[in-house]
Amino acid sequence: MLDVTKGRSVVVAAAVSLGLAAIGLQAAQAALPPAMMKSKTIRYCSAINLPPMEFMSPQTKPEGVDIDLGDALAKSLGLNAVYINMPFAGLIPALLADHCDAIISQLFIKKSRLQVIDEIPYMFSHEAVLLKPGAPKVPDLEALSGKKVATVTGTTATVLLDKANVALKAAGKTPIDIVAFPENTQALQQLQFGQVAAYGVAYETARYYVHKVPGQFAMGGPPYFKIATGIGLRKNETALNQALSASLATMMKNGTYATIFKKWDLGIDMLKPAGG
Structure with a gap:
């Protein structure tokens, strides 16, 4: 025999749930800019x-x-x-x-x-260094001394490379030749065509290209510089x-x-x- 009471309870609970959701949405919307x-x-x-x-x-x-x-x-x-x-x-x-x-x-x-x-x-x-397959791994940014490295203007990778150059100069070593581009696509192409030795970029992006284009790129090392x-x-x-x-x-x-x-x-x- 069909339990009508139970069926009504389910319907009522669903209606209450939907009603609360609508109230929550209305409250959130009420707080938004006009x-x-x-x-x-x-x-x-x-x-x-x-x-x-x-x-x-x-x-x-x-x-x-x-x-x-x-x-x-x-x-x-x-x-x-x-x-x-x-x-x-x-x-x-x-x-x-x-x-x-x-x-x-x-x-x-x-x-x-x-x-x-x-x-x-x-x-x-996280940050990472992207390389061409077969290139020596990069234990730290200072290992890029004297090499041409692509980056994107305004990114943290650029700041970290600049910071590495300060350390290199203080140690009397050749600084990294940082080549900044306005967008990721341009920087990536420079690495792909062999115009730069490495690309300083977000780990997430580096990992994406390593898996997306097998044989074209390689990670220079594990991810570093974790940041919110x-x-x-x-x-x-x-x-x-x-x-x-x-x-x-x-x-x-x-x-x-x-x-x-x-x-x-x-x-x-x-x-x-x-x-x-």
Whole structure:
């Protein structure tokens, strides 16, 4: 015999659950900036040429870890995500000029940046040295003394290479010949064509190319320089900061966050949820 009471209980529970979800969404939306509420859109600034974090698909659509995360955060707030593609060095100036609402582009959290913008931590990142197969391994950056090394303007790899040069000069050794490019694609091509001996880049990107193009590139050594990475926001965007932070915390608890990082095989970069 059909248990009608039990069936009604299930329906009521489902209705309550949906009702609570709707209330939660309304509360989150109520805290959003008025312009965002009106447009139902959040604009992300991103340098969409650094796989697997953000890059263009063959259909010229943004994809990657940051894109999946940005989409999920937007959806949790009842918004649509729009990505504004630009060189990495232009991300913070564009945010400050209100050309976008947030930066999601593997932006490392640094004291110098936090003096200008706020950042919401969402992952760890590492650095690496990418080489051509067969090249001698690189135990540290100082081992690149006298060699031509590609990097991207404004990245931490550039800062670390500059720091290595200070140490090399102090030791009376030949400095690294750092060649900076505005975008990842150009730097990678220089290594591919043998114009540089190495490419200082984020570990996530180096690992992607080693697996994506077998036989073309090799890791210079294990990942190093672990650093927290965040979503960039203007300092006066308190409401948006709180809304995104709350949505991220929820995603870390309900499994959405882990699903994104496991999809891209980057469990090494995951943050632990609060109390986890």
